[in-house]
Amino acid sequence: EIVLTQSPGTLSLSPGERATLSCRASQSVSSTYLAWYQQKPGQAPRLLIYGASSRATGFPDRFSGSESGTDFTLTVSRLEPEDFAVYYCQHFGSSLTFGGGTKVEIK
Amino acid sequence: QVQLQESGPGLVKPSDTLSLICTVSGGSINSFYWIWIRQPPGKGLEWIGNIYYSGSTNYNPSLKSRVTISVDTSRNQFSLNLSSVTAADTAVYYCARYGFIYGLDVWGQGTTVTVSS
Numbered sequence: 001e002i003v004l005t006q007s008p009g010t011l012s013l014s015p016g017e018r019a020t021l022s023c024r025a026s027q028s029v030s031s032t033y034l035a036w037y038q039q040k041p042g043q044a045p046r047l048l049i050y051g052a053s054s055r056a057t058g059f060p061d062r063f064s065g066s067e068s069g070t071d072f073t074l075t076v077s078r079l080e081p082e083d084f085a086v087y088y089c090q091h092f093g094s095s096l097t098f099g100g101g102t103k104v105e106i107k
Numbered sequence: 108q109v110q111l112q113e114s115g116p117g118l119v120k121p122s123d124t125l126s127l128i129c130t131v132s133g134g135s136i137n138s139f140y141w142i143w144i145r146q147p148p149g150k151g152l153e154w155i156g157n158i159y160y161s162g163s164t165n166y167n168p169s170l171k172s173r174v175t176i177s178v179d180t181s182r183n184q185f186s187l188n189l190s191s192v193t194a195a196d197t198a199v200y201y202c203a204r205y206g207f208i209y210g211l212d213v214w215g216q217g218t219t220v221t222v223s224s
Contacts, residue, residue, distance in 0.1 A: 001168070035210035037152075044201055044217050045152065050210035088152055092205060095165060096142065096154040 002026055004089050006099035012107040019076040021102045023089035030093070031067045036074050037088045039101075045088060049074060079104070109134035111202050111215035119196075119222050125189040129202030129215060136160055136178065140205035141185045143176060145198040146217075153198075157205065158185055192222045 003026040013019055023036075031052035037045035038059075047056045049065035052072055062077040076083055084106050089099040115127035129141070143155040156166035158176045166174045170189070178185040189196060199217040206212035 033209050037211070039152075044214040045211070046214070047210045047212050050208045050212075054208070056208075056210065056212070090152075090211070092140075092209065095167065096157060096205075098152040098154065101151045 001095065002029055002091055002093060002097050004091060004097050004099035006087075006089060006102050008102060009100070010103045010105060012105050013079055014107045015079050015081055017079050019074075019079055019083070019104055021074040021087055021104070023072040023074070023099050025070040025072070025091065028070060029091050031072070033092045034067070034072055035090045035092075036065060036072075037090060038083075038085050039088065040085045048087070076104075081106075109204065109213050111204065111213055113200060113202050113215045113218040115218060115220070117219055117221060119192055119220060120224055121193055121222055122191055125187070125192050125196060125200075125220055125222070127187045127200055127202075127218065127220070129185050129187075131183045131185075131204075136180055136183045136185065139207075141176075141178065142203045142205055142211060143187045144201045144203060144211075145196075146201070147195075147198045155187065155189070155200075194222050196220070197222045 005024045007022045034052040036049035038048045039045040052067045053065040086103045088101045112130045119125045140157045142157045158164045173190045175188040201217045202215045203211040204213040
């Protein structure tokens with residue numbers, strides 16, 4: 001069973017700063033099936049990145065995803081006020097797995 | 108565009124069975140994987156299980172003994188039954204679609220289920 005470990009648990013940053021979120025898989029996974037989601041309070045999660053690096057409809061290009069082996073990274077180049085939220089990585093293989101989430105909060 | 112809507116009781120008694128339905132509108136259920144996910148208060152997302160439109164299922168091993176997911180293609184619905192519930196099953200329950208772009212691209216708004224006597 002694949003385990004996705006997200007770090008840090010909480011990221012305290014100011015608007016305009018760069019956010020770097022990590023998602024590490026416990027074993028090799030196909031990047032095709034690695035996705036990221038954004039969840040704001042009281043809302044359902046929203047697909048942000050699919051295939052590890054492709055942006056979903058409606059998200060600006062300040063959001064980007066990358067991979068290096070079993071490490072996947074979500075980067076927000078310059079945080080806007082609406083970007084403060086919880087972010088989850090997710091993989092779908094033999095089962096569907098979520099990481100524990102990273103909360104990006106205003107410093 | 109495709110929309111999902113969860114429906115079912117908001118309050119379930121301990122040891123009873125939690126039953127939810129997800130109705131798919133604006134598109135056909137005949138393709139894709141259809142997913143149930145839950146989120147306990149203040150916690151992260153937990154996959155419950157999924158069903159392919161053909162009826163094949165896959166469940167979270169930690170819930171497998173209590174979960175049944177089924178699909179009704181004639182009604183464009185899929186459903187979740189979770190038996191022998193306890194307070195630990197209190198959560199927001201979401202239904203979602205795993206789309207061709209290999210992500211959960213459509214979500215329901217979520218429904219809060221509380222397990223309490």
